[in-house]
Amino acid sequence: MRCLAFVLLVYLSLNVEDAHGKKLFSKGFIGGPNKVFAHLQQEPQVEWFQQILDHSNATKYPKWKQRYYISTEHYKPGGPIFLMIGGEGKETPKWMTSGAWIHYAAKFNALCISLEHRFYGASQPTGNLSTDSLQYLTSEQALADLAYFISVMKVKYDEEGSKKWIAFGGSYPGSLAAWAREKYPELIHGSISSSGPLLAEVDFKEYFEVVQQSLASYSEDCVVAVRRSFSQLEILLRHMIGQREINEKFQLCDPVEKSIDNKLDIASLFENIAGNFAGVVQYNKDNSPHSTKTIDDVCDVMVNETLGTPVQRLAEVNRMMLNESKEKCLDYKYDKMIEDMKNITCDEDKAMRQWTYQTCNEFGFYQTSTQTDLLFSDRFPVDFFIRQCMDIFSEKMDSQYLQAVVGKTNTFYGALNPNTTNVLYVHGSIDPWHALGLISSPNPNTPTIFIEGTAHCANMYEPSKNDIPALTEARQKIQDFIENILKT
Incomplete structure (x- = not known):
């Protein structure tokens, strides 16, 4: 599938359809949540951000509108900012009211923002999906979107520059969560990377x-x-x-x-x-x-x-x-x-x-x-x-x-040898994507949680009375990790 005190990157893709309306199984999407966390006093607001098309040549092209959602439901002064990063599908406001990250937001008094990924949902930079247009659809450009978005939002919501941004992500955005901390540590204080494949493989x-x-x-x-x-x-x-x-x-x-x-x-x-x-x-x-x-x-x-x-x-x-x-x-x-x-x-x-x-x-x-x-x-x-x-x-x-x-991608991000700190890598044993993820590490700077008996991004969804003990324990460990990095 990124929303915590520093930058919470979450993948929130919905069902994907082809031109005939047939559901396609992408073997990656995490989908929307099942239910809301609690009754909201305020509805999440939809906003639009003036984003750069090509971050390697920021002045050449006109800007485009990138959709994001924001909720102050659980925010209190002094709290962090959680940023949920969208992935390969339409961003949904349901994730602003549901999922484990909302429970963490309530715990840590966080302002919650979710940002839709370029070329998905309503965030269409070029107006079409031609191959020429899609040259601007890369993970590197998406990470630069995050960096530019955060730098502007810091002025709007964090004038003193003291708030920590935490990134949570699941599936492809789980990868983005880790990579965002790696490439922009001055903006992103930490990340929770759920079910994120770090090793690209043909x-x-x-x-x-x-x-x-x-x-x-x-x-x-x-x-x-x-x-x-x-x-x-x-x-x-x-x-x-x-x-x-x-x-x-x-x-x-x-x-x-x-x-x-x-x-x-x-x-x-x-x-x-x-x-x-x-x-x-x-x-x-x-x-x-x-x-x-x-x-x-x-x-x-x-x-x-x-x-x-x-x-x-x-x-x-x-x-x-x-x-x-x-x-x-x-x-x-x-x-x-x-x-x-x-x-x-x-x-x-x-x-x-x-x-x-x-x-x-x-x-x-x-x-x-x-x-x-x-x-x-x-x-x-x-x-x-x-x-x-x-x-x-x-x-x-x-x-x-x-x-x-694929070789270039692995070289650029470090594959299964990431150069990161303040990133927690979470995987489930049932999920096939754990085969490309970091599931154990001797390096204390790259801590991991491997949940026996759970599937893709299970830790991101609403807690349930039917959750196995290992999943409940993992969610608590994630909360403890957040608490610890917020102190640093």
Whole structure:
């Protein structure tokens, strides 16, 4: 997914849709909160900030309007400023009334501000999403946005310059939270980085390895059933009768026999079906509105032999997830997806083109499956995702280009060897993204919390009576960390 005394950077992305309104699973967004913390005396205010387009050439371009929200509900004189940093989706005022950071704000009398990320939501610098415009969509420019925003807000809300800003973030903004403290320590006193991947990686094969481990936390029988189901899916694809069975049981929007020789379509089909498990694992029991199905739910189906063969149970999981997202059929056609992603019209409820550009230009993060003996077969290797970069944006975004830009990102930010102080790195064992994060450190300047049994950004959501003890303990440790750095 950044809002504490110094700079609280939080990722608050909502559901993301494609051009047809279909929900897309990005394997990263943390989503909005489930409920509000308490009755508010004041509604959060929406404001607009005159931001710089290119911080490397601040005078060349006209400024643009960046959206932010502000709440003084819990502020008392002498309190810090919490800044929630938006990520790859529309900023929502719901986060101004909910989430663990609001509890911390009440504890420390903080002024709360959330800043929407450039090119997402209503914060559109150029008016379109052309590849030429998206050259200004980088994490470095986003961090410079934060720095300029804070420097101006200090004049407006902190005339004496004594207030400390704390950054909290979850997911991609969890990375931004850590990097903001690293690059602008004079402005940001400290950060809480939740589920933030610090290591950029083109071939993120570890993602589905963690998915497998997380399914195994239910039982090894679940893992065996999933592996067998994908093997049986491969067999069905080889025969006309089997292909028709796939069409019916998996509720495909287009008959698979017409795509049987199209490797990109088949890769998309397998990646979509595997995504059913990935989405459930990533948000397992995290007390968020999209955490409606759990590992228990899908594994209950996969080990239930009364439902038929493993591939029939796989189809039942797919049906369950289609119903959950209110989709009538599974749309897997590659060209259709590419056409949608080429749409350069700004829409504050859509973000996949922008985030895909960031992965193609900075991070990679492609969740691959490349070997036949893996849980989800070998149907969506890294070349499948690199092909998307080339087809959506530019032929130059090939494998060599991706390796170069990802290497540059790791060099610039330090990857898993950050040069930071006053940053707390928080991850959950169920969350696949912890594989690219800092989960332990011998360096006292880079403290970590690794929560056994929790998923993506679980510590950021509203506390619940159903929270496991390890999560409750982690939230207390975060509060203690904030208290300690506010004293320095």
